[in-house]
Every structure is written in structure tokens, then in C-alpha cells.
Amino acid sequence: MVEEGALLWEPTPEIVRDARVTRYAEWVGHPGSYQDIWQWSVDHPADFWTSVWEYFDVLGERGDGPVISGTMPGVEWFTGTTINYAANALRGDADRLAVIFRDESGNRRTYTLGELRREVAAVRAGLVRLGVGRGDRVAAYVPNIPEALIAFLATASLGAVWSSCSPDFGAPSVTDRFTQIEPKVLIAVDGYRYGGKSFDRSDVVGEIAAKLPSLVATVWIPCFGTRAETTSAALSWDDLHGDAEELEFEQVPFGHPLWVLYSSGTTGLPKPIVHGHGGIVLEHLKSLSFHQDLGDGDVFFWYTTTGWMMWNYLIGGLLVGATVVLYDGSAAHPGPDALWRLADEEEVTYFGTGAPYIVASMKAGLKPAGLERLRGIGSTGSPLPPEGFAWVYSDVKADVQLGSFSGGTDVCTGFVGGVPSLPVRAGVIPCACLGAKVESFDPSGASVVDEVGELVVTEPMPSMPVMFWNDPTGERYRESYFADYPGVWRHGDWIKIQPDGSCVIYGRSDSTLNRGGVRMGTSEFYRVVERFEEIADSLVIDTGRLGQEGRLLLYVTLAAGATLSDDLVSRLKAALRTELSPRHVPDEIHEVPGIPRTLSGKKLEIPVRKILLGTPVEQAANPDAMANPEVLRHFHPPTP
Known part of the structure; x- marks a missing residue:
């Protein structure tokens, strides 16, 4: 048995010195401990988020309005500012490798940033031809393939709104989500492969399209070459490509809808959670750079589907100049070490997965080989037990930073996680993330330390939802997060914050x-x-x-x-x-x-x-x- 809190890894002075979070702290004028820079970030949120914009030289027009207006839940960010997510994701050296795609059958495709831009421009032209413009919704029923990323960036470049589900979702689950947002275009695969088996989804797509009267077109991405009849116009992916014009970007307000994500929907209609262009750009720049320590030259992988927020987080790697690795298929096919072999073969520098995969790898007695360039491992989805932490250091790599992160679809990021300047201890999350004022509340609403309480966030973050779709009064949004503690975000997890700022997550507070x-x-x-x-x-x-x-x-x-x-x-x-x-x-x-x-x-x-x-x-x-x-x-x- 591994003792909770046992020291497993400490950064060397060189790692601390070279960490991006250290360089940022020095640049902003707050050198010192991580806890010092975190405290400044939550005590002075307007100054902190302004500094993130300036440090990364975000593309956009900064308005003259205040950085933060109002209080939770009615906060408005960066009034008068205009921005576009896709413009920030697609900037940089055209020859840089931007995307690596692999599937469980061994197929591989790559895209330089220049090639990715040309694909996005072509699909953007096709969407314009279909009448898609600012504020329209594009829905996708696709696996984690390059076409999904390309279609998303094309959608975002227009100021249109993206929403996706993985093709393993059943038709009722998809229509529960997409009928709420009334998409103009549906992009779908006719099938997918998983675990060595093929699954034809053409009839399912036909069923989904029939429930979406708002559609003007269904775009088919071929897997098996089959199509079901749809009431909307049917196009192939190749048909969607328009003449490759110069790529343009619609500048939209900071809080303009970027995408709609959904709560799990296991006990009711899924909540359609809307995030804005500006909030996601700033949050993902901050989190990926300062907490995952990602930048130019890094190869970033996270095992996910398009139906989980980690897909949205993974593609954010483009914002910091990393190469993102898209993988379509089972984590355990053709063997339980499939993802570890992928990481070795593609020279991944940061490997992300769900905690259950790490535990399953441990139980299978895996000892992943190679991984020469690997320097970071991310775990999320559920608490990683101390034994999982210890297995990473004993059987994967001794000189890697393991970061267990906890956050959610609601903010499309982590509230608490790792940082390269802090040690890793078994079962313990090292810190609250910059800009996230995480506290533990007892039943009376008092903030406590070294006691298990409700995870709350007491200062706003720009990636908090700008709204729920079809919630004009904001009542559903307020009830979801602010009903228990007025003006304070209650997330629904049990947390113990320790005196040094580290924490332990104990699962959902309602179970x-x-x-x-x-x-x-x-x-x-x-x-x-x-x-x-x-x-x-x-x-x-x-x-x-x-x-x-x-x-x-x-x-x-x-x-x-x-x-x-x-x-x-x-x-x-x-x-x-x-x-x-x-x-x-x-x-x-x-x-x-x-x-x-x-x-x-x-x-x-x-x-x-x-x-x-x-x-x-x-x-x-x-x-x-x-x-x-x-x-x-x-x-x-x-x-x-």
C-alpha cells in the first residue's frame, strides 16, 4: 500500500528555472513561490487576466471597457474587446507540424500548420456556400479525426457555433443535445471502427437528421461508403470543400459563443453549456502553458473522444504552438499498451488520459518502454489513487511530472492540478490553478483548511459558461451552480485543501x-x-x-x-x-x-x-x- 502524500518526484532547480510558469512570474513582476503568484492571480483577477492577454500577445482588439464587470453569476469580461479563437489557433510558422493523426489500425496522417490553414479555408468556403454565418450552429457526429478539427476551426473562423458528439452515442442521446441548439449543418461519419470491429452508423445519422428540421445540409465523411436518406441536402466531405481562398476570421465579442458542450445527461436533458471565444483562448493559454508546460516543439496527446471536453482542451494545444496528436480508436486495441506505444512512436512529450486507464495499465502489469521525450503525464476524469501515482514513477518513467487535474465540462479546464515547479505526492493534487480561487466550504458556508468540504470557486473565471443555450433568464444556469451559496460557484465535489495549498479530491459530494x-x-x-x-x-x-x-x-x-x-x-x-x-x-x-x-x-x-x-x-x-x-x-x- 502506498501512503497518501508520499513524495514521488521533485523538480530540479533547472526544471523550476526553465518552467514557463516561472518565466511568466518573473515577467509579470511576481517572482517567488507558486503559492505567491497564485495568491496574486486570485486577489487581482483583472490584472492577472490582462497579463495573460499581453504575455501571449493574443490576436484581437482590446476594448476600452473594464476587464471584469458585475459579480457571479452575472459577470461580463473584457467589454468592447473582439477576438477569434481560430485566428489564435492557426497563427505561426506554416512549416511547423501542427497535427498528427493515428487510428487503432495504424493509419497515420500529418498536417503542417500551412496545410491545416488551407484545409480550414476550403471547408470555411463550403460552409459559407451553405449559408453558415455568425451565430449559426454546426453540429458534428464524428470521431477524433482531422476532419473534426478542420470543421471546428472553419466554424469558429466564421463566428458560427460548434457542437460535437462521438459516434458511439445513440441517436436519442444525440438528438437530446442537438435539437436544443437547432444546427444549420450536420457533419457526420457513416461509421467508425473501435476495438477491431466496424460499426455502421448511416441509419443512425439518418435518424438524427430527421429530428433536426433546422438543417439545410448533412455532410457525410465516408468510412464505409454508405449513406442513409436525409431530408436535408446531402453532400460529401469533398463536396463541402470550396475554392481555397485566403483564410479570414470574423472578429466577435469576447463572450461570443464558440461551442456548446453538454452535461452527461444521465438523469435529465443534458445542459447545453456555452463557452465564449475569449474566455477559452485565455484559459487554455494559461492552463496549457503554465500547468502542462507546453509550447513550441512539444507533442501533446490526450486520449479522448469528441463527446468529452478533453477533446476541446486537447486541440487547444494549437494555441500554444504544440503539435496535437489525434487518436481514433480503443485504448486497449490491439493490446492494453496501445496508448503507451503510440506515445513512444510519436515522441509524445505530454501524455494525457483518464485515471481508469492508468489504473488498468497498473493492474495489467504494464511496463511501458521508450518514452524518451515524455516529460509530463496528465490524469483526469476521476480521482487517481496513490497506487496509480506510484505505478507511474516505478513502471513508466521516474523523471516525469504527473499531474492529476480536476475540473469539468462546465469550465472546460481544471480548477486544481499540477505545475512543474511543485513536487508530486501520491494521491495529492499539488495546487489550485492560476486564476482559480478554489476553497473548501463546510455546511455553514465557512471556508476551511485541512477539512473535507464542498469545492467552491469564489472569484469568477473567464471560461465559466457565458450562458446555457435556451436559458434566456439564466435561471437554469444559476440553479446549477449558485443555488447553495449565492455568488459562489459550487462544483459538486468533495475537496480537502491542505495548509500548503495542495488538495485531495474525494469524489462527488452528492454521492x-x-x-x-x-x-x-x-x-x-x-x-x-x-x-x-x-x-x-x-x-x-x-x-x-x-x-x-x-x-x-x-x-x-x-x-x-x-x-x-x-x-x-x-x-x-x-x-x-x-x-x-x-x-x-x-x-x-x-x-x-x-x-x-x-x-x-x-x-x-x-x-x-x-x-x-x-x-x-x-x-x-x-x-x-x-x-x-x-x-x-x-x-x-x-x-x-
């Missing part, structure tokens, strides 16, 4: 284990259970209600060849009793064939809890928003 008054995040529970080699995955649910203690139920998916024997149950209970508390020994342990997860890999604790408390399965979760909806039928209310 807490509250046993005999002892409150605990689920991540602590999973750390103990999933350390057992017989356990491939797990889910823990506390059925208690306010003022009434319920039963604690543990569901496990077993590794190949393992059985839920009396001996395993006994050892599980003993470990939980010893490492957590006697109150956290499950009342029941059940084997299930799979743990329900969202399409982006998050465990569905809250919907399962609803099922266990009597909500019908079909009302508890939207199966089209799940990666494996078939497993829900294995969860039933406990026997009295």
Missing part, C-alpha cells in the same frame, strides 16, 4: 458515504477495493437518507478467472474495516458483469442509488448517455 456521521468520498473506498487484483471495477452506494441511515452496498466486477469467494469477501471487509472504519464495511457485496459508466467513463453512482431506492431503471438514467446501459438491470433495491 457521499455518510456512515454514523462519518462522511467520506467514494474515491477513498475505491482505492481500497480496487487494489485487490481480483477486482476489475467497483461501485459503492449508501442508501441512507437525511436523518436515516441506510445500507451500504458494494458491487464488484471481477477480473478474468476470479470468483467472489468467501475468502475474497472476508479480505475485502477486513481491509475496509482496517483502512477506513468499521462503519464502512459493506452490508452486502454483489457481483455484477459491469459497472455503469457515462460515455466519458464516469461511474454512475447517483442513478444507481436512485434505482436502489425504488426509482424505475428507465427513469433513473438515460441509457443513450451511457457506455454500457445493459448493466443497469443487474441493480435492484435491497431486500428489507
Whole structure:
């Protein structure tokens, strides 16, 4: 067992000196510790975000208005300023390698920045020919392929609004999202490949298009050469290309909609979250440069689909001059080391993935080879247990900076994460990110240190949503983040902020284990259970209600060849009793064939809890928003 907080890596004086965050701190006149520059960034947000604009020489026209107007949730940023995301993403040396694409079959394509610009210009001309302009929506049902990036940049260059879903989403899940924004154009693949298998989606695309009366055209990207009939005009990707004119960029206000992302939609209609051009440009420049330490010459990879905000974050690598690696396919095909081999072959310098992949690699006993240029690893999606931290340093690379980040789709970035000037400790996130005034609130709304509380943000950030689509009064937006603490963003995670500014995330605060008054995040529970080699995955649910203690139920998916024997149950209970508390020994342990997860890999604790408390399965979760909806039928209310 690895002790939480054990020191695993320390930056050398040379790493600290050369880190981009150090150079920035010196430039802005605040040299010293990271905590010093962070404190300045949250105490003086207008000065900080202005300095980010100036430090990166952002393309745009700075207005004469104030940097920040109003208070949360009604904040307006950089009044009078105009900007365009695509103009900032596509600037630089035309001969620089901008994009590497790989898929699980070994296919590879590359684009220099000049080639990428020409592709964007051609698709932009095609969109103009279809009547797409400022404020119109372009929706995409595409995997993580270059065409997705090209279409997005073309859309953004026009001041139109982008929104995408991965083709593993079912038709109802997609229409739940896209019908809310009424797109003018749908870009879609007719199929995709995953895990060595082919999936024809032409009929699904036809079904989606039929539910979108706002469409003037459906653009098909061929995979299998099949198409379904659509009520809108049908074009091929090649048809969309117009004459390659000089690329132009529509200058839009700082908060003009850039894209619409969505909440998971597992328990209701997905929230359509709108981010603005300016807020995303500033936030991603800051985060990618200062926290991931990325810039010219770096090769940046994050395993993601177009249905997860990490795709939007990954392509932000273009803003800092990095080469971005797009990958389409399974992380475990043809073998569990597929992503590590990709990182070695493409000389990736920063490798990002979800925490479950790191844990799965650890459990598979992988020892990735090569990785000569790798200097950073990012983990997100769920808390990474201390054992996952330790495995990276023992079996991947000893001289790498591991950054566990926590944030969300809501802000398209991390609130807390790593930075190259701070050490890495097992299970601990080193810092709050620059410009993110993260605090821990107790039930009375008081800020606490060294205690587990609600993760809140008490000063605005420019990448907070400019609005929800179709929420003209802002009521849905306010209810989502500001209902509990007026003027303070409540994110819905448990966090413990330590005296040195580091923190530990304990999982979602609305799925807490509250046993005999002892409150605990689920991540602590999973750390103990999933350390057992017989356990491939797990889910823990506390059925208690306010003022009434319920039963604690543990569901496990077993590794190949393992059985839920009396001996395993006994050892599980003993470990939980010893490492957590006697109150956290499950009342029941059940084997299930799979743990329900969202399409982006998050465990569905809250919907399962609803099922266990009597909500019908079909009302508890939207199966089209799940990666494996078939497993829900294995969860039933406990026997009295």
C-alpha cells in the first residue's frame, strides 16, 4: 500500500528555472513561490487576466471597457474587446507540424500548420456556400479525426457555433443535445471502427437528421461508403470543400459563443453549456502553458473522444504552438499498451488520459518502454489513487511530472492540478490553478483548511459558461451552480485543501458515504477495493437518507478467472474495516458483469442509488448517455 502524500518526484532547480510558469512570474513582476503568484492571480483577477492577454500577445482588439464587470453569476469580461479563437489557433510558422493523426489500425496522417490553414479555408468556403454565418450552429457526429478539427476551426473562423458528439452515442442521446441548439449543418461519419470491429452508423445519422428540421445540409465523411436518406441536402466531405481562398476570421465579442458542450445527461436533458471565444483562448493559454508546460516543439496527446471536453482542451494545444496528436480508436486495441506505444512512436512529450486507464495499465502489469521525450503525464476524469501515482514513477518513467487535474465540462479546464515547479505526492493534487480561487466550504458556508468540504470557486473565471443555450433568464444556469451559496460557484465535489495549498479530491459530494456521521468520498473506498487484483471495477452506494441511515452496498466486477469467494469477501471487509472504519464495511457485496459508466467513463453512482431506492431503471438514467446501459438491470433495491 502506498501512503497518501508520499513524495514521488521533485523538480530540479533547472526544471523550476526553465518552467514557463516561472518565466511568466518573473515577467509579470511576481517572482517567488507558486503559492505567491497564485495568491496574486486570485486577489487581482483583472490584472492577472490582462497579463495573460499581453504575455501571449493574443490576436484581437482590446476594448476600452473594464476587464471584469458585475459579480457571479452575472459577470461580463473584457467589454468592447473582439477576438477569434481560430485566428489564435492557426497563427505561426506554416512549416511547423501542427497535427498528427493515428487510428487503432495504424493509419497515420500529418498536417503542417500551412496545410491545416488551407484545409480550414476550403471547408470555411463550403460552409459559407451553405449559408453558415455568425451565430449559426454546426453540429458534428464524428470521431477524433482531422476532419473534426478542420470543421471546428472553419466554424469558429466564421463566428458560427460548434457542437460535437462521438459516434458511439445513440441517436436519442444525440438528438437530446442537438435539437436544443437547432444546427444549420450536420457533419457526420457513416461509421467508425473501435476495438477491431466496424460499426455502421448511416441509419443512425439518418435518424438524427430527421429530428433536426433546422438543417439545410448533412455532410457525410465516408468510412464505409454508405449513406442513409436525409431530408436535408446531402453532400460529401469533398463536396463541402470550396475554392481555397485566403483564410479570414470574423472578429466577435469576447463572450461570443464558440461551442456548446453538454452535461452527461444521465438523469435529465443534458445542459447545453456555452463557452465564449475569449474566455477559452485565455484559459487554455494559461492552463496549457503554465500547468502542462507546453509550447513550441512539444507533442501533446490526450486520449479522448469528441463527446468529452478533453477533446476541446486537447486541440487547444494549437494555441500554444504544440503539435496535437489525434487518436481514433480503443485504448486497449490491439493490446492494453496501445496508448503507451503510440506515445513512444510519436515522441509524445505530454501524455494525457483518464485515471481508469492508468489504473488498468497498473493492474495489467504494464511496463511501458521508450518514452524518451515524455516529460509530463496528465490524469483526469476521476480521482487517481496513490497506487496509480506510484505505478507511474516505478513502471513508466521516474523523471516525469504527473499531474492529476480536476475540473469539468462546465469550465472546460481544471480548477486544481499540477505545475512543474511543485513536487508530486501520491494521491495529492499539488495546487489550485492560476486564476482559480478554489476553497473548501463546510455546511455553514465557512471556508476551511485541512477539512473535507464542498469545492467552491469564489472569484469568477473567464471560461465559466457565458450562458446555457435556451436559458434566456439564466435561471437554469444559476440553479446549477449558485443555488447553495449565492455568488459562489459550487462544483459538486468533495475537496480537502491542505495548509500548503495542495488538495485531495474525494469524489462527488452528492454521492457521499455518510456512515454514523462519518462522511467520506467514494474515491477513498475505491482505492481500497480496487487494489485487490481480483477486482476489475467497483461501485459503492449508501442508501441512507437525511436523518436515516441506510445500507451500504458494494458491487464488484471481477477480473478474468476470479470468483467472489468467501475468502475474497472476508479480505475485502477486513481491509475496509482496517483502512477506513468499521462503519464502512459493506452490508452486502454483489457481483455484477459491469459497472455503469457515462460515455466519458464516469461511474454512475447517483442513478444507481436512485434505482436502489425504488426509482424505475428507465427513469433513473438515460441509457443513450451511457457506455454500457445493459448493466443497469443487474441493480435492484435491497431486500428489507
